[in-house]
Amino acid sequence: MTAHTQSQLEALNACIAACEHCVTACLQEPDVQMMARCITLARDCADVCALTARLVARGSAHAASLLKACAETCQACAEECAKHEHRHCQECVEACRRCA
Amino acid sequence: MTAHTQSQLEALNACIAACEHCVTACLQEPDVQMMARCITLARDCADVCALTARLVARGSAHAASLLKACAETCQACAEECAKHEHRHCQECVEACRRCA
Amino acid sequence: MTAHTQSQLEALNACIAACEHCVTACLQEPDVQMMARCITLARDCADVCALTARLVARGSAHAASLLKACAETCQACAEECAKHEHRHCQECVEACRRCA
Amino acid sequence: MTAHTQSQLEALNACIAACEHCVTACLQEPDVQMMARCITLARDCADVCALTARLVARGSAHAASLLKACAETCQACAEECAKHEHRHCQECVEACRRCA
Known part of the structure; x- marks a missing residue:
């Protein structure tokens, strides 16, 4: 596995865990x-990140299409979570942004 | 659930089962x-259909993005399966085309 | 696919859709x-049914283990949904019980 | 997230990646x-680990049931992969055993 793939997987897995916890x-x-x-958005985000x-x-060969859909769901989730001050939401924002 | 949604789910579920079996x-x-x-392609197709x-x-709100990605994976799987005469491949072609 | 498998898949797919909608x-x-x-319980139930x-x-060879875990999550979801009179909860109860 | 949960997730995610790659x-x-x-076994193992x-x-509340099913699929996959000398199989054995 390349360092790039490894780094993508770490960001995706961190995002899944943050969304599930959120x-x-x-x-x-x-x-x-x-x-x-x-x-609603964290539920979608965790599911799309998991498949990605x-x-x-x-x-x-289909990873690129999913990475694109995944960036959308991460972005949408981060925008909504950013409106809330709960610690779990703030952690979710960070994980989603890094992932997107 | 609308008739349209019901019909989409039936096509997706039939495609998942056909790909898994294939x-x-x-x-x-x-x-x-x-x-x-x-x-390789049926594995991807089943996974993408399942999330869709x-x-x-x-x-x-993200269903549309996934439906698009799903049409691509179904199309790719149908094209490959169509090259094989096994009954499970032919059934998979039909389910994928209907789904795409 | 045997009629038994077909019938299991129909019950599982109906349960996934009912839980997601609920x-x-x-x-x-x-x-x-x-x-x-x-x-909380419908989220778990949809996920476990989907893998099953x-x-x-x-x-x-591992389907039996999952069917067992699935019966538990369906049972738990049906018990909770049964406490609520919303139509989506009642439909979920029915789908979960049939599936369990 | 506790250190125990974090450690479980790392083992599960490493196992998913190893099985997919295998x-x-x-x-x-x-x-x-x-x-x-x-x-066949790595396909099941990746799917069960992913849900777990x-x-x-x-x-x-259903994590315990899945962890049990997951230990079975990891064990089965490790036993089969151990028969093969390919590097991807040996890496899969290690990830599955740690996960089980």
Whole structure:
């Protein structure tokens, strides 16, 4: 595996973990109603990053298409999470931006 | 769920099942070497269809991006499978084309 | 594909779609705080059903282990959804019970 | 995230990448026929590890069931890969054993 692939996988895996944790933590917030959009976008982001990581790891011819879709979902998730001051949201912003 | 969504999910789910079955069956063929590219593309196709089905079912804002990527993987898989006369490949062609 | 496998896949796919829809619909409810546990369990249920469907479709030696884990997640999701009168929850209960 | 969770995720993610790479590399071997069982088991292992990592990252109540199923698939994949001297198989053995 090249250093570039390794670095992509690390960013994708960190983003998946941050999004999964963010969804779980958002669902436990007292202001969960305000977090609904955040949950929605982090759910999508984790799923798209997870498939992208698989295609990157296997050297798929379709990895490029997924990396593009993945940049969109990461961007959308980061923008929404950035509106919230919760620590899990801020960590998610950072992971999504690095990944995008 | 609208009839359109229902119909998309049926095509996606049929394609996932056909691709999964095609990979398994290809691995049991005596000429497995000739099936390597077919296995590779059906593996990608099943994975991309599976994520697309999830995003369609949840009404995701990112479903459109994935549907586009999915059409590409279905097209690529159908083209390769069409070169083989095995019944599992022919069934896979049909499911992929309907899905694409 | 045997009729038994076909019937398993139909139940699994219906359950995935019902859970995905239930999560999205719960996040739009005014009483989303009350739905947090429902969202949590439907998220798990959709993911476990999705992997199970893949392993069943490919005739995996590990399908049995996953079917067992899947029955647990479906059961847990059905129990929680049954506490809510929303139509999407009731549809999810039915799909989960059939699947379990 | 606890150090234990972090360590589980690292082992799972390393195993997913090793299995994905092993499948791709096996499909390019001249003796692909001999690698069919290896491909089959690594395909399952990557999929089960991927779901397990998601459930662990989100702190799911169902993570324990999946960790158990995951240990089985890792064990099975490691046993098969250990029969082959290809470097990608040996790397896969190591990642699967650490993960199991």
